[in-house]
Amino acid sequence: xxxxxxxxxxxxxxxxATTAVDYDVSGRAVAAALGLELNEVPDWNCCGAAFxxxxxxxxxxxxxxxxxxxxxxxxxxxxxxxxxxxxxxKRSDAYLRTHSEAAERLNxxxxxxxxxxxxxxRHLLGVVRDDVGWEAVKQRVAAPLTGLxxxxxxxxxxxRPQEEMEFDQAERPRVLQDLLRAxxxxxxxxxxxxxxxxxxxxxxxxxxxxxxxxxxxxxxxLAGAAMIVTACPLCKYNLxxxxxxxxxxxxxxxxxxxxxxxxxxxxxxxxxxxFAVEAST
Amino acid sequence: MRVVLDPLALHGxxxxxxxxxSEQNLLACNQCGRCSAGCPLVxxxxxLPNQIIRPAQLGLDTVVDSTxxxxxxxxxxxxxxxxxxxxxxxxxxxxxxxALRRGESRVxxxxxxxxxxxxxxxxxxxxALRRGEx
Ligand code: SF4
Ligand code: SF4
Numbered sequence: 001x002x003x004x005x006x007x008x009x010x011x012x013x014x015x016x017a018t019t020a021v022d023y024d025v026s027g028r029a030v031a032a033a034l035g036l037e038l039n040e041v042p043d044w045n046c047c048g049a050a051f052x053x054x055x056x057x058x059x060x061x062x063x064x065x066x067x068x069x070x071x072x073x074x075x076x077x078x079x080x081x082x083x084x085x086x087x088x089x090k091r092s093d094a095y096l097r098t099h100s101e102a103a104e105r106l107n108x109x110x111x112x113x114x115x116x117x118x119x120x121x122r123h124l125l126g127v128v129r130d131d132v133g134w135e136a137v138k139q140r141v142a143a144p145l146t147g148l149x150x151x152x153x154x155x156x157x158x159x160r161p162q163e164e165m166e167f168d169q170a171e172r173p174r175v176l177q178d179l180l181r182a183x184x185x186x187x188x189x190x191x192x193x194x195x196x197x198x199x200x201x202x203x204x205x206x207x208x209x210x211x212x213x214x215x216x217x218x219x220x221x222l223a224g225a226a227m228i229v230t231a232c233p234l235c236k237y238n239l240x241x242x243x244x245x246x247x248x249x250x251x252x253x254x255x256x257x258x259x260x261x262x263x264x265x266x267x268x269x270x271x272x273x274x275f276a277v278e279a280s281t
Numbered sequence: 282m283r284v285v286l287d288p289l290a291l292h293g294x295x296x297x298x299x300x301x302x303s304e305q306n307l308l309a310c311n312q313c314g315r316c317s318a319g320c321p322l323v324x325x326x327x328x329l330p331n332q333i334i335r336p337a338q339l340g341l342d343t344v345v346d347s348t349x350x351x352x353x354x355x356x357x358x359x360x361x362x363x364x365x366x367x368x369x370x371x372x373x374x375x376x377x378x379x380a381l382r383r384g385e386s387r388v389x390x391x392x393x394x395x396x397x398x399x400x401x402x403x404x405x406x407x408x409a410l411r412r413g414e415x
Contacts, residue, residue, distance in 0.1 A: 014403040049407035053355070053374035055304040060411075084404045160357035161368075170361045196321050196356035202401060203409035204388045205352055208325045212354075233402045 006131060008122070009071040009078045010038035013085040014046050020082070020233035026258035026270040027081045027124060033140055033265050034132050036124075038079065041070045047088040050200075058102045064092035065106045068121075069113045077120045079127055081258065083232035087157035087165070090121040094164045123158065125231055125257060126167055129175050134182040142266035144184025150260065151188045151225035151252075152176030153216065155235045156196050170194070176229060179257060183264035190223035192216045197238040213242035221252055227274060228254045293340040302375035309365045310334045316359035316369050322352045330359055330369055337372070342379075350376040351387045351413065377413065388413030 016024040031038050044067055052060035067089060071078035080086040096103045097117045107114045128137060154173050162170040173194060177187035197216055198209030217239055220228050230236050236254045243251045253274035263271040292300075296307060310331070317329035326349040336344045353373040360368050380386075390410055398406065 014407070019400070019402050046403075046407060048411065049404040050355075050411040053371045054302045054378050055371075056302050082404070084408065156354075156356040156358070160361050162361065196354050196358070199354040199356065200405050200409035200412065201322075201352070201354050202405055203393055203397060204413055205325065206394075208322060208352060211324070212321055234405050237400075237402050237405070 006035060007037040007039060007076050008127065009041050009074045009076045009119070011041050011044060011047070011067055011071070011078060011080050011085060011089065013044075013080065013082045014049070015084075015233045016082055020236075020256075022270075022272050023081055023233055023256045023258060026256060026262045026267075026272065029267050029270045030258050030261040030265060031124065033267065034128065034136065036127065036132070039074065039076070041067060041074070041078070044070060047085045047092075049084060049088065051088045051091045058105050059109075061092055061096065061102065061106055062109060064089050065096065065103075065115050066110055066112070068093055068096070068119055069110060069115050072116060072119045073113055077122050077127075079122045079124050081124050081231070081256075083123070083155065083158045084234060086121065086123045090166075091161075091164050093117070093119065093121050123167060123231070125158075125175055125179070129178065134178055137179070137182040137261075141183055141264045143264060145180075145260070145264050146184050148180075148185040149188050149224055149226045150180050150185045151190050151220035151223065151228045152180060152193060153197075153220065153228050153230045153235060153239070153254075154194045155230070155232055156194070156199070158231055159194055176231075176257060180229065180260070183260060185260070185264075188220070188223050188225040190220045190225065192219035195219075197232075197235045199234060199238075202234075202238055202241070209238060210242060213238040217242050217252055225252060227260075228252050229257050229260055230254060231257050291340070295340050295342045296337065298379060299337055299372060299375045302378050303368070303371040305368055305371050305375075307334060307338045307372070310338065310363075310367050311365060313364060315362045315364065316367075319358045319362050321356065321358065322349075322354060325352050330373075333376070334367070334369070334372065337376075345376055345380050345383075347376070349373070350380075355412070374412070381414075386414050390414060 048063040159170045180187040198212040201209040239254045255274040259272040263275040328347045328349045350373040355370045
């Protein structure tokens with residue numbers, strides 16, 4: 001495929017528009033650097049933030065369905081960065097494709113258009129792997145991250161359920177390792193790379209949440225990582241909070257994969273605090 | 282002699298309610314325990330994930346009072362590893378829904394720590410309230 005004409009609908013979601021603007025900004029910058037055109041979904045709303053697990057309440061699919069319909073009208077694949085948005089939109093799409101009665105009922109409630117299942121929901125990391133390719137990523141690297149021991153942290157929602165997410169192998173994911181290698185860094189395997197960070201239990205069961213996020217950080221530290229790489233603002237928040245009281249030499253910086261890409265591409269103004277030292281030297 | 286478990290004969294109102302909400306067949310579970318072996322929240326739960334299913338299979342609605350559904354993070358580790366294709370987080374959600382529809386809620390918007398509201402990602406607050414509030 002050539003550079004030209006790779007356009008996507010882009011759904012930032014509430015978190016990237018507010019508390020995780022650094023993810024949004026770095027994501028847009030690296031996409032542009034790779035020749036990917038991201039067109040923000042017009043008039044978007046929250047995806048709902050939790051994939052509806054109850055089959056007897058179709059109305060909980062209104063929010064994701066509205067986003068899917070808006071993307072459909074653009075005619076391009078729908079790309080996201082937030083792992084939670086990706087999970088909710090991807091699974092809602094899978095659900096509505098296979099539950100035509102639910103889709104019909106939703107269409108009766110949504111006035112802007114009908115859900116027809118023509119949009120493919122993608123994560124930008126998957127777009128980089130499948131549409132850009134690691135070779136093209138390597139060619140774009142201006143400052144290889146040689147010697148950076150980075151722990152690829154997937155968490156849950158990017159990967160599972162594997163058949164619905166169509167993203168990577170649930171028990172042995174590779175995409176972040178492949179990305180880190182393409183950027184010149186050294187991926188560090190660690191046992192908890194696909195274990196839960198605690199997720200929304202940060203609100204409803206903070207003690208349990210802290211136990212899980214601390215275990216993820218310690219697992220990465222023990223494996224020799226100098227940094228944790230994530231694709232989820234909630235994972236980042238939980239892992240940062242778990243280390244908040246520690247003396248700074250013992251803290252592992254947590255960076256979005258887009259910030260790591262930005263650092264390797266020489267886009268230091270959007271690479272975030274983890275790469276700030278290198279930026280000033 | 283053969284003993285045949287007839288799902289229809291066993292299915293009382295409580296089981297039908299769980300199955301309608303979750304679209305899962307409770308009797309598919311053979312109690313192998315792989316879900317509980319992989320679940321990261323078992324330390325805090327009062328019943329292990331497989332121990333939630335067993336009373337439910339027997340129609341005992343006391344499982345609605347368990348803390349376990351409220352501690353399930355919907356991480357889907359059990360779903361990935363269940364050899365019988367049981368989507369356990371859907372069953373956990375059905376139990377939460379049954380409690381919520383009875384008017385019992387364990388997550389109250391007004392009780393969320395203001396410090397958390399100020400700093401946590403939006404989708405954490407929205408997600409937690411959508412899962413656990415009436
Ligand atoms: S892993 Fe599946 S079959 Fe085994 S106990 Fe859990 S739900 Fe039942
Ligand atoms: S989805 Fe819930 S029950 Fe299953 S492993 Fe995760 S926390 Fe445990």
